[in-house]
Amino acid sequence: MFDYYKPSLVKLALNLWPPFWGAGIKIMVISNDFRYVRLRLKLRWWNKNANRTQYGGSIFSLTDPVYSLMLMGILGKQYFVWDKQAQIEFIRPGNGDLFAEFVISEECITEIITATERGNKYLPQFSVNVINAKNEVVAQVNRTLYVRKKPQYRSEMIYQPGDIKLDRTD
Numbered sequence: 001m002f003d004y005y006k007p008s009l010v011k012l013a014l015n016l017w018p019p020f021w022g023a024g025i026k027i028m029v030i031s032n033d034f035r036y037v038r039l040r041l042k043l044r045w046w047n048k049n050a051n052r053t054q055y056g057g058s059i060f061s062l063t064d065p066v067y068s069l070m071l072m073g074i075l076g077k078q079y080f081v082w083d084k085q086a087q088i089e090f091i092r093p094g095n096g097d098l099f100a101e102f103v104i105s106e107e108c109i110t111e112i113i114t115a116t117e118r119g120n121k122y123l124p125q126f127s128v129n130v131i132n133a134k135n136e137v138v139a140q141v142n143r144t145l146y147v148r149k150k151p152q153y154r155s156e157m158i159y160q161p162g163d164i165k166l167d168r169t170d
Contacts, residue, residue, distance in 0.1 A: 005073060007032055014069075023047055023058045034073030034104075037066055041098040041130075054094030054138075059130055060086070063141040066102050067126045071147065074109055078153040079116070084123060085144040094138045100130045112147055119154035122147045 007030040014020050014027050024042035041054060041062045049055045071081045108124060115122040123144050130139040
């Protein structure tokens, strides 16, 4: 994206970012191409709820900026990428450390690039499972992103024969 938008720097910055650090969220892995990310939500005494399990808000925060940041790294400075909508389903209590793995496929990237080439917005949907150490699903989060090519990078409309019909009445 930018010269400084590299996986290692994003990982360092987010691991030091107070909302992540305070919630016990740590980025474990970011692949060099931004297509894979693994995070951990550590259960600590200060982030336990009244039932001594993970706060629902912390579980939700674990997934918050990840897909957007991944797409920003993949697509680069030519695109706007924002979270648009999210939904979480809590399945079981988070009694210990929790994990989430995020993957963006080549097919998904191609679909986004094709759909946004002329400046159209595109709303890709992603789903991620938050799991515990036993590999049991604790929560499922569905996210919709907003992706649109910035105006200065959009392709000019190319008209093909038949696109415009002129009615010539002389």
